[in-house]
Structures are given as structure tokens and as C-alpha cells.
Amino acid sequence: MDIRPDVELRGFNTLALPGRAAHFATVTDLDEAQVALAFARERGLAVTVLGAGSNVVLAGDLPGLLIRVAIRGRALVAQGGDQLELRLGAGEDWPATVEYSLAQGWYGLENLAxxxxxxxxxxxxxxxxxxxxLAQRFVALEALEIATGALRRFDRGECAFGYRDSFFKRAGRDRWLIVSVTLALCRTPHLVLDYPALRAALAEHPPGPLTPAAVAAAVCALRRARLPDPAVLPNAGSFFENPVVPAEQAQALAARFPGLVTFPAPGGRVKLAAAWLIEQCGWKGVARDGVAVHDRQALVLIHRGGGARALLALAAAIRASVRAHFGVELIPEPRILGGHWS
Ligand SMILES: Cc1cc2nc3c(=O)[nH]c(=O)nc-3n(C[C@H](O)[C@H](O)[C@H](O)COP(=O)(O)OP(=O)(O)OC[C@H]3O[C@@H](n4cnc5c(N)ncnc54)[C@H](O)[C@@H]3O)c2cc1C
Structure with missing residues (x-):
């Protein structure tokens, strides 16, 4: 394995933001990951773990070691009755994994296409x-502790999953390098069609039984219609989480703002559609300083060469106006690397 000095990262994040890693390693198996971690430990380097870079904002140079996880592998590790367990290398491509599982007749990932x-x-x-x-299909993962290189298994409870949240974004942040993930899938379809836009799209499905492949195709069509392709318009998907607020706050907002878009959330709380809040503040389609709010989906910020500073300034302005207008705090979804949210 090659640990390279001073590597440009523009090609390693879907926002195509520039920035340099002082040291850069691509690891393709467990041994290489151990070697890379030992390299960082011996030199006292901070470690940043990266996958495909589709949920990060690179705000500056990274002084330590950036480890890009490219560990491949798929193995059927358990099966019985309708259920099976599929263990996947952490570097496997997620969309390809969904396609692969469908092709095998293993169902459960179709909505995540x-x-x-x-x-x-x-x-x-x-x-x-x-x-x-993901939590609904998750069995366990294996991860290396960054500080020691020790391998540990985490079951679902230990991952403390929540809405766009887990142990690895909180107490476990920057402490673990995930090397494999095991998912539970089914041989018979158990379609989840609760989501209104998906149900509406499938209403036009030709007569006959609805298959997981048809659900995945509908999901892909909806996504392509709504979200820009990062290869064409660099972006990191949803830039903000949908805010989850107490029911009383949602009721008060709905009384003041007819048309407020809400979804039920666990614990009697209410999820607000961040895109609607941003759109109401007039941001949809706004372009300035080489960055923009997508003109079809207000949750997506586009980088058009303006750099991280302009992108973060746009994000901060959107957050401030949503706060002023609705009294709601928007939480950025991507992880910021080499900088801080303002
Ligand atoms: C167009 C578009 C649409 C999107 N749509 C959705 C969507 O519908 N739903 C959704 O949930 N997300 C969505 N996202 C966000 C993104 O796809 C997910 O967050 C995805 O899981 C990020 O994978 P990645 O490999 O690119 O992670 P990266 O961006 O490389 O990393 C994200 C975070 O995970 C950490 N990390 C990455 N790999 C490892 C590892 N092996 N071990 C430990 N930590 C690791 C990184 O340190 C970083 O903190 C979208 C993004 C884009 C660009």
C-alpha cells in the first residue's frame, strides 16, 4: 500500500471542493487499514476516514492522514427460512450493492436505491x-479503533441509530474505521410503500404484482427527477437535516404558516420539511459567488467553483433566515472536514 504525501482532494468529494491531505492512503483490506493506522499512530497524525466523499464539505487542508476506505467483498454469512445475512466490505459501492441484492432475489434495500x-x-x-x-436492515458492523487498531464488532443497539444519526456521529466520531457491515435481507418481498411520493409514482405501475425491482426503479426515477447528479452539478445531497420539533411547536407553526409540510417522528415529535422552510424564505434557485441553491430541490446546495468559503456563507445565510422566519434551527447534514460550521 502506498501512503502518498500532499494529495489534492477535489476528485475525492462530490462537491468537488479543493483541499489537500498531508498524507493519503487508499486501503483495500483489513491489513492495509491496520498499516495505515499504525503509520498515523507512530507519527502522531490525526486520521480522517473517507468513503466516496458524498456527505462531506471539505473546508480546508487536512494536516494528518486521510484514509480512503476501498475494502471490497460480499459474503452470505447466514441463511435460514426467509432470512439471510449479507456481509459487505465497507468500500463496496452502496448503489451497486442494492442492484446486486435485487439481482440475487434478496430483498429489503429497494427503497434505498x-x-x-x-x-x-x-x-x-x-x-x-x-x-x-439502514437501521431496519442492519445486523452488525466491524470497525478498527483508530487509536489502537483493535477490531471490534458493534451490534445494532451499540450503534445507537437515530434519524440521520448514530454512535459514529457522536461519542464514536473520529474513533472508528468501519471495515464491514452485515445486513439482514429477505427472500420474499416485504414492500414498504408508506412514503406518499413513492406510492403516487407506483400508482401508474402497470397491472400485475409489484416487485422489489419495480419499487427500486420508481425510487431511482424519483431521485433522478429531483436530485442533481454530482458528476454534472457538484453537490452533497441534502445539505440540511429535516428539523424534528416538539408537537406543540409544530402546531403553533402550522397555525401561523398554512401549508407547513410535516411528517410524524418518533416519540410524538414532528419532522418539518427543511426544503419547504428554505423555499418559503426565497432561497430556491438563488445563485451567488460561485455557489447556488438547486432550482428544483431547495435542500441541495451546488458548488460552481466558488469554493468552501462561499458555500459555507450561503449555508449560514440560509440557516439565519430560516431561524428568523420560523424560529427553527437547521442542522447541516454533511460532515465538515478541515473547518467549522459558522
Ligand atoms: C446526490 C446525493 C443524494 C443523497 N441522498 C441521500 C439520501 O437519500 N439519504 C441519505 O441518507 N443520504 C443521502 N446522501 C448522502 C450520502 O449519500 C450518504 O451520507 C452516504 O452514506 C455517504 O457515503 P460516502 O461513502 O460518500 O461517505 P463520505 O462522504 O466519504 O463520509 C461521510 C462520513 O462518514 C464517515 N465515514 C465514511 N466511511 C467510513 C468508514 N468506513 N468508517 C468510518 N467512518 C466512515 C466519514 O468520516 C464522514 O464523516 C446523498 C448524497 C448525494 C451526493
Missing amino acids: LIPGTVGAAPVQNIGAYGVE
Whole structure:
């Protein structure tokens, strides 16, 4: 394995933000990951772990070692009755994993089709879309402790999954390098069609039984219609989480703002549609200083060459106006590297 000095990172994040890593390693198996961690430990270097870079904002240079996880591998590790368990290397591509599972006749990931990124990053923010979250299909993961190189297994409870949240974004942040993830899938379809936009899209499905492949195709079509392709318009998907507020606050907001878009959230709380809040503040389609708010989806910020400073200034201005207008705090979804949110 090659640990390279001074590597430009523009090609390693979907926002195409420039920045340099003082040291850079791509690891393709457990041994290489151990070697890279030992390299950092011996030199006292801070370690940053990266997958496909589709949920990060690179705000500056990284002084330590950036480890890009490219550990591949798929193995059926348990099966019985309708259920099976699939262990995946953390560097496997998530969209390809969904396609692979469908092709095998292993179901459960269809609503999560086409979410960019790697398998190893999926538990970090408990990826979710169209009514399904990773946590619902998750069995366990294996991770190396960055400080010691020790391998440890985490079961679902230990991952403390929440909405776009897990142990790895909180107490476990920057402490673990995930090397594999095991998912539970089914041989018979158990379709999840609660999400209104998905149900509406499938209403036009030709007569006959609805298959997981048809659900995945509908999800892909919806995503392509709503979200810009990072290869064409550099972006990191949703830039803000949907805020979750107490029911009383949601009721008060709904009384003041007819049309407020809400979804039920666990614990009797209410999730507000961040895109609607941003749109109401007039941000949809706004472009300035080489950055922009996407003109079809106000939750997505586009980088058009203005750099991280302009992007963060736009994000801060959006947060301030939503705060002033609705009294609601927007939380950025991507992880910021080499800088801080203002
Ligand atoms: C167009 C677009 C659409 C998107 N749609 C959705 C969506 O519908 N739902 C959703 O949930 N997300 C969505 N996202 C966000 C993104 O796809 C997910 O967060 C994805 O899991 C990120 O994977 P990645 O490999 O690119 O992670 P990266 O961006 O490389 O890393 C993200 C975080 O995970 C950490 N990390 C990455 N790999 C590992 C590892 N092996 N071990 C430990 N930590 C690790 C990093 O340190 C960083 O903190 C979207 C992004 C884009 C660009």
C-alpha cells in the first residue's frame, strides 16, 4: 500500500471542493487499514476516514492522514427460512450493492436505491430514503479503533441509530474505521410503500404484482427527477437535516404558516420539511459567488467553483433566515472536514 504525501482532494468529494491531505492512503483490506493506522499512530497524525466523499464539505487542508476506505467483498454469512445475512466490505459501492441484492432475489434495500456512497459510510448517518432507514436492515458492523487498531464488532443497539444519526456521529466520531457491515435481507418481498411520493409514482405501475425491482426503479426515477447528479452539478445531497420539533411547536407553526409540510417522528415529535422552510424564505434557485441553491430541490446546495468559503456563507445565510422566519434551527447534514460550521 502506498501512503502518498500532499494529495489534492477535489476528485475525492462530490462537491468537488479543493483541499489537500498531508498524507493519503487508499486501503483495500483489513491489513492495509491496520498499516495505515499504525503509520498515523507512530507519527502522531490525526486520521480522517473517507468513503466516496458524498456527505462531506471539505473546508480546508487536512494536516494528518486521510484514509480512503476501498475494502471490497460480499459474503452470505447466514441463511435460514426467509432470512439471510449479507456481509459487505465497507468500500463496496452502496448503489451497486442494492442492484446486486435485487439481482440475487434478496430483498429489503429497494427503497434505498441510488443513494451515493460506500457501504461503510451508510451506518454513520443511518442512511434513509422513501420510508426506509439502514437501521431496519442492519445486523452488525466491524470497525478498527483508530487509536489502537483493535477490531471490534458493534451490534445494532451499540450503534445507537437515530434519524440521520448514530454512535459514529457522536461519542464514536473520529474513533472508528468501519471495515464491514452485515445486513439482514429477505427472500420474499416485504414492500414498504408508506412514503406518499413513492406510492403516487407506483400508482401508474402497470397491472400485475409489484416487485422489489419495480419499487427500486420508481425510487431511482424519483431521485433522478429531483436530485442533481454530482458528476454534472457538484453537490452533497441534502445539505440540511429535516428539523424534528416538539408537537406543540409544530402546531403553533402550522397555525401561523398554512401549508407547513410535516411528517410524524418518533416519540410524538414532528419532522418539518427543511426544503419547504428554505423555499418559503426565497432561497430556491438563488445563485451567488460561485455557489447556488438547486432550482428544483431547495435542500441541495451546488458548488460552481466558488469554493468552501462561499458555500459555507450561503449555508449560514440560509440557516439565519430560516431561524428568523420560523424560529427553527437547521442542522447541516454533511460532515465538515478541515473547518467549522459558522
Ligand atoms: C446526490 C446525493 C443524494 C443523497 N441522498 C441521500 C439520501 O437519500 N439519504 C441519505 O441518507 N443520504 C443521502 N446522501 C448522502 C450520502 O449519500 C450518504 O451520507 C452516504 O452514506 C455517504 O457515503 P460516502 O461513502 O460518500 O461517505 P463520505 O462522504 O466519504 O463520509 C461521510 C462520513 O462518514 C464517515 N465515514 C465514511 N466511511 C467510513 C468508514 N468506513 N468508517 C468510518 N467512518 C466512515 C466519514 O468520516 C464522514 O464523516 C446523498 C448524497 C448525494 C451526493
